[in-house]
Amino acid sequence: MVTRREILSAGAVVAGGLTVSKKAQASANGKSRKWESSYSGQKRKAMRPGKPGRDYQPVTTPGNTTLPYKIVDGVKVFHLIAEEVEHEFCPGLKATCWGYNGRVHGPTIEAVEGDKVRVYVTNRLIAPTTVHWHGVFLPSGMDGVGGLNQAAIKPGETFMYEWTFRQHGTFMYHSHHDEMTQMALGMMGMIVVHPRRPDRNYRVDRDFVIMLSEWSIKPGTSRPNSIAMNDFNVLTMNARAFPGTEALVCKKGDRVRIRLGNLSAMDHHSIHLHGHYFKVVATDGGQIPVSAQWPETTVIVPTGASRDIEFIASEEGDWAFHCHMTHHGMNQMGHNIPNMIGANIARLNEQVRPILPEYMAMGHNGMGDHVLMEMPAPPNSIPMLGAKGPHGGITMGGMFSIVKVREKVSADYRDPGWYNAPKETIAKQASAEALKKDGIII
Ligand SMILES: [Cu+2]
DSSP states (O other): OOOHHHHHHHHHHHTTOTTOOHHHHHHHTTOOSHHHHHHHOSOSSOOSOOOBTTTBOOOBOTTSOBOOOEEETTEEEEEEEEEEEEEEEETTEEEEEEEETTBSSOOBEEEETTOEEEEEEEEOSSSOBOOEEETOOOOGGGSOOBTTTBOOBOTTOEEEEEEEOOSOEEEEEEOOSSHHHHHHTTOEEEEEEEOSSOOTTTOOSEEEEEEEEEEOOOTTOOSOOTTOSSOOOEEEETTBOBTSSOOEEEETTOEEEEEEEEOOSSOOEEEEESSOOEEEEEETTEEOOGGGOOEESEEEEOTTEEEEEEEEOOSOEEEEEEESSGGGGSBSOOOOSOOOTTOOHHHHHHHHTTTOTTOOOOOTTOSGGGTTOOOOOOSSOOOSSOEEETTEEEOOOBSEEEEEEESSOOTTOOOOOSOOOOGGGSOOOOOHHHHHHTTOOO
C-alpha cells in the first residue's frame, strides 16, 4: 500500500515545490525501490510462521479444502502429490483427471506474508511435470517453468521449492510443463497469502476462494479432452459444475470477500452477483487503493489472473452468482445441432417417426425443456442444465453457484437449504383485479 508519506512527497513533486527531496525525485523517476517495498510492506527476510486465528482468519474454498502444513525449524512445510484422480464434477458426471493430493483442483495453499515456505512436489503421474507459483515473487530458479527454470520432475521424483512470501494477495499454482495437457486435466490450485499486519480494510467475515476453469468432456466419455480448443462443455467453480457447486453461505450484514482465480485454457469469465454490488479490491498484482475502487455487479476475470471482490451481504435471499456468458451456464452442451427455434415440430415428428418410431423433435421453444428431463443419455453424462429449485427447474448449469444470505446461520455456516421468501415478495401470475386496476390490456 502507498503510505501517507509517499502521497505527500508525490504531491510535492507534482506541485513542483521548492522542497523536493532527492528521494522524492528518485521515486518520481521510477528509480526508487520504495514502491516495491511499500507494495509488499515487508522485508524479504522470513518472520515467525503466521498462525491461523492469531495472524489470519482462514479462507473457505467451497467444495475443496486447504493444504495442511507442518512447521519445521520455523519453516512451513507443504507436500503436494501430483497424481491421477477420479473426480466428480456434479452428481452423474465423473472423469479421470490429474490433480494433487487426491483432489481436483489441488487444495488451497494458505500462508502469511513473511512466511518461509518449503513445498515438496512428488510426481506420481506417467509424465514429467513442474509447479509454477503464479503471481508469486520468488527466486527465478523456483518459478517452475520446465526447462527454463528447472529440470522437469520425472515420474517418481520429488522436488523441493523454497521461498519467503514478501507480498500478500490471491495467487495460483499450476503445472508449467506440457501445460495444455496437464492444465486441461486439472493440475492447478489457489494460493492465498494474508498480510502480516492487515489494515482495517482487510478484515472480512467470510473469505471465499474460487477457481474458474473449463473442460471438454464429451457425453459418455470419462477423460477430459486436452486437445479441445474452443468447445469447452463443462464450466466449473472449484472444479464443480452446477448443481454440483457448493453454495456460499453468509450471515446478513457479513462483509464478504470472494477471491476469484481463472486458469481456463481459452476463456475469460464475466462473473456476476445478484442482489448486491461489490468492489474489486485486489488483483494478483496487489491491493487496489480504496480511493481507486469502484462499484460493480460483474467482473471480468481474465485467464491467468485473479480478482478479489468485496461486498456487504445486506440482502437476505438466494442470489445467483455465475458467469454471464450464457454458454458457460450450461452442462455438456452440444453445438452441432440445427436451430429449431419456432419450427413446427408436430409435422417433423410425423415425418420422421415412420423411420425412427422413438423420435421426438426438441428445441423448438429453446432449451428450457431440457431441465431435469428424463431423456435417454449416455452413461456418465449430465443434463445440459438444471436443478430442482423451490419454484421449479433452475435452467442453469456449469459456472453457477448461489450466495445464500440468511438472518441466522449455523456456527459452521452449513447450507441452510432454499430461501423461504415472504409470500408477498415473490413474483406471481397477475390477478384480474391487478390487471384491471393498472389498465393492462392483454
Ligand atoms: Cu464464463
